[in-house]
Amino acid sequence: MSLRKIHIANEKSRNTLINFKGITPPSNAFKVDENNDKVFNRKVIKGIAENSIDGLKDKYGDDLEKIAEALVKEDPEIDYEVTGRFLGASPKVYVNEDLKVVYRVNKKEKVFDPSGELKEERDLRHLDANVTSEEPLKWSGKYFPIEKSYNKFVFVRTYQLFHDSGLTYDFLFEMAKQLEEKKSFLLLGSGAKGVGPVIFQENGQPFRVFLEGRTKGEDYMLLMHLSNLELKAIH
DSSP: OOOEEEEEEOTTSOEEEEEEEEOOOOOOOOOBOTTSOBOOOOOBOOOOGGGSHHHHHHHHOSOHHHHHHHHHHTOTTOOTTTTTOBOOSOOOOEEOTTSOEESOOOOEEEEEOTTSOEEEEEEOOOOOOOSSSSSOBEEEEEEEEHHHHTTTEEEEEEEEEEOSSHHHHHHHHHHHHHHHHHTEEEEEEBTTTTOBOBOSSTTOOOBEEEEEEEEETTEEEEEEEEEEEEOOOOO
16 A cells, blocks of 8 residues: 555644555465365355345335245246356446436435434535645644543554654654553544544545554554544443
8 A cells, every 4th residue: 555645733733744554464364175275255246136125026016925935936036147156346336216227316414323313314515635734633632541442432444654754753753652651542633623533535434533652662653543433322
């Protein structure tokens, strides 16, 4: 994965563009078959729209018992020309209630409360990326103890920050050292107080970004953990 840029500020409000990229640790575990040959995952086609439950309802009606009887006797859920074929690269399409491809869609954003109930449905907002905007992402001053954070937030992605000069080395090393001493994550965000969402690409998903620092001698590791879900107790 190639390096990307992010504009961040430290505790003293000094800011600069920093390189970052995703880190995927190599895995020593792999699957084998009975002959100890490596096994690879492949996508196969399960069926076409007419074989789905909605497609079967169009053919047999809404009577589920009638559909179940047809499944036993006729296997209408299987298309013998298509089912089981390997699937390569394929585009994503949207379909309507009649399972026909549509070419113009109106996307809606749904907001749910912690119990899963729908709170609000609204038009999809246009979101501008803010990781390289003129205003840097700020050091919010809000710390979260590491041992408690993993039970509070769901982290979906992690990026590592890299220096490209002596100045950016000092900039990142001091951040990492301070966070390591506090044994805490730091919330890095947009807005005047640094608590706003971080958006990595235009109309991308908003994330909360938590910085984690580790050092060993003169070496350091500064990580950005991305979260879009907070775990809350249901009352």
